[in-house]
Amino acid sequence: MLPRGASSMPPPPNPAAYFPPPRVTLPSGLEILRTYSGAVIFLEILFGMVVWILVASTRIPLPVLQGWVMFVAVTAWFLSIVFLCVFLFGYANRIAVNWNQMDFLFHGTTFVFYFGAFLLQAATTSLHYFPHKLNSTTPGRLLTGHEYHISIAASV
Numbered sequence: 078m079l080p081r082g083a084s085s086m087p088p089p090p091n092p093a094a095y096f097p098p099p100r101v102t103l104p105s106g107l108e109i110l111r112t113y114s115g116a117v118i119f120l121e122i123l124f125g126m127v128v129w130i131l132v133a134s135t136r137i138p139l140p141v142l143q144g145w146v147m148f149v150a151v152t153a154w155f156l157s158i159v160f161l162c163v164f165l166f167g168y169a170n171r172i173a174v175n176w177n178q179m180d181f182l183f184h185g186t187t188f189v190f191y192f193g194a195f196l197l198q199a200a201t202t203s204l205h206y207f208p209h210k211l212n213s214t215t216p217g218r219l220l221t222g223h224e225y226h227i228s229i230a231a232s233v
Contacts (some may be wrong), residue, residue: 103176109164114180118161121187125154131231132198135224142197146231149194153187195232202228 109115129150132143160183163169169176202225 103164103169103180105164105167105169107165109161114184115161115164117184118157121157122154122161125150125157128194128231129154131227135227135231142201146194146198146201149190153190156183157187198228198232202232 103109103112103114110119129147132147132150135143163172
């Protein structure tokens with residue numbers, strides 16, 4: 078017979094035993110560059126810098142649109158470098174975060190922002206044939222031929 082106040086059920090398990098700390102499955106150091114994530118980060122840095130240079134080299138007919146494109150390119154470029162450095166210098170092993178989820182969220186967020194920047198840059202590029210009056214008598218183009226080609230390259 079059980080003593081008074083005792084139950085036949087075992088005590089509930091400790092929840093900490095069922096939720097281990099997140100593991101980092103992405104490698105640290107230069108080995109990160111051999112993974113798909115490292116390759117994507119490297120490409121984000123490379124193409125982000127190219128977009129940054131191409132947008133900066135054109136005349137800006139619509140400052141609000143191309144300002145946002147430039148902000149996205151520079152910010153994503155800088156954050157990609159920081160994210161890559163976290164793995165290169167081994168900080169991922171010291172910070173208790175689910176790095177697989179962070180990697181997915183980082184690439185997903187940069188995709189959304191880059192896609193929005195692509196739409197704005199493409200909208201600016203599509204205004205090439207839009208007539209724009211420089212003064213009251215002389216019609217002109219919003220983008221010259223050379224700027225049009227640079228804007229196409231930045232959109233792509």
